[in-house]
Amino acid sequence: MKLKISITSLVVMLLGFNIYAQQALWGGQQIISPEINSDNSVTFRFNAPNADTVQITGDFLPTEKINTQWGVFDGPGKALLKKDANGIWSFTSQPLESDLYSYSFSVDGVTNTDPNNVYMIRDVASITDVFIVGGGKGDLYNVQDVPHGSVTRRWYDSPGNDIKRRITIYTPPGYEESKDKYPVLYLLHGMGGDEEAWIALGRTSQILDNLIAQGKAKPMIVVMPNGNVAQQAAPGESPKGLYKPNMQLPNTMDGTYESTFMDIVKFVESNYRVKADKPDRAIAGLSMGGYHSLHISRYYPDTFDYVGLFSAAIMPDAAMKSKVYENFDETLKAQIDNGYKLYWIGIGKTDFLYQNNTDYRAKLDSMGMKYTYVETEGGHVWTNWRIYLSEFVPLLFK
Known part of the structure; x- marks a missing residue:
């Protein structure tokens, strides 16, 4: 009887591990972000029901001056997202010119990539999500x-x-x-x-x-x-x-x-x-x-x-x-x-x-x-x- 229980437990454990190991095949949040709208504005969404503040920073926002040891740079601007009743935070940009853009989120001060956007690029030691607005130079x-x-x-x-x-x-x-x-x-x-x-x-x-x-x-x-x-x-x-x-x-x-x-x-x-x-x-x-x-x-x-x-x-x-x-x-x-x-x-x-x-x-x-x-x-x-x-x-x- 003990052997039977051990084998059964092992099978359950292996099945559980298999499900966990392969959850990426069908897992993830069912949220669209970024969503490029018909007027070329872009809507971003982030699921964080317990967060107090969610911000987005990206090169499509008005620039801010950043002081570094190498000089003063134009840095990406920031904007606040708003939370709905389901805990989904969102922000819609102004209509954007055709181009490739990068962005990331800040959730209660902690930088996050967009879990709904798999398209990311490394720049030195930073990872940012990217998207392309077509209809112009972005098509190139x-x-x-x-x-x-x-x-x-x-x-x-x-x-x-x-x-x-x-x-x-x-x-x-x-x-x-x-x-x-x-x-x-x-x-x-x-x-x-x-x-x-x-x-x-x-x-x-x-x-x-x-x-x-x-x-x-x-x-x-x-x-x-x-x-x-x-x-x-x-x-x-x-x-x-x-x-x-x-x-x-x-x-x-x-x-x-x-x-x-x-x-x-x-x-x-x-x-x-x-x-x-x-x-x-x-x-x-x-x-x-x-x-x-x-x-x-x-x-x-x-x-x-x-x-x-x-x-x-x-x-x-x-x-x-x-x-x-x-x-x-x-x-x-x-x-x-x-x-x-x-x-x-x-x-x-x-x-x-x-x-x-x-x-x-x-x-x-x-x-x-x-x-x-x-x-x-x-x-x-x-x-x-x-x-x-x-x-x-x-x-x-x-």
Whole structure:
């Protein structure tokens, strides 16, 4: 009898475990959030019947100034949700322009993601939910019914850093079947980012797929390296394991990445069918990546015909000593003399780097260096950087 009871108990216990283990297959709250309404307003909902206060913060709300050790940034605004009789809190935004937006909740002061939205993106050490409002530029960030390129993560030897490093590479639709050679855009992330930033936050593959399908951009390979030479790869993607990401990394903007950048170019040109000459190479980046693009293109002044500076940091800290930053005016003059097809600068009107970019443009004007300048609303945000990529790419390799 005891054996029978033990077996029965074991079966019940195993069945219970099986139900618990698989509850994600049909579990979850039956709440729609976010819900995009017919007028492009968006309704958010959160089930918290015992909460006293629920707030939402997102880049679709009026911005707030945030002071950090790196300066003053435009941060996402906040709004209060209202609770109904069932304990469901809700908030409806104003009608929104077509774009990709991010948000999170704060429940009694504790940050929460939206349990009803599985679409999330990591930015440095923060996870936010995202949604896309279509009918405009947001359509460029959506997966459309067009031919698609491939995105791969590769490991390459970096002799300059004496390690193997991870890199993300987009190849255009038809690359695998073709024997053609393609031009290359090297696309660099900002501080705290890594080789996942542009493909996830920047929607690079969707933008390229859609622009190529529309005939607005030439098929190209896009190389998205990790710009932190202290890392082998993005957090969680290296032997270092699953650790909390941070922005305080060694060798940041000290010349090491610039001086070893040709390790990346050599890997790409040895492993992909590319046109390995100056008219078929472009380099661009945001913030720290714009800084790297500026100095890499100047340090190797006869290597890139297309340069894009998106909300770029400009000059190194005075304490930084590297041969990369020496003879700045002379190497910039060599870049001018060697010729180039496009030098593109984009910045938001309220970006904390706006004055730095204004001063840099004054230097270029004094040297007679031609450039294309684009000024947008807003500050140091991904909303602008996706726009810049969408506008920069169609100008390449003409």
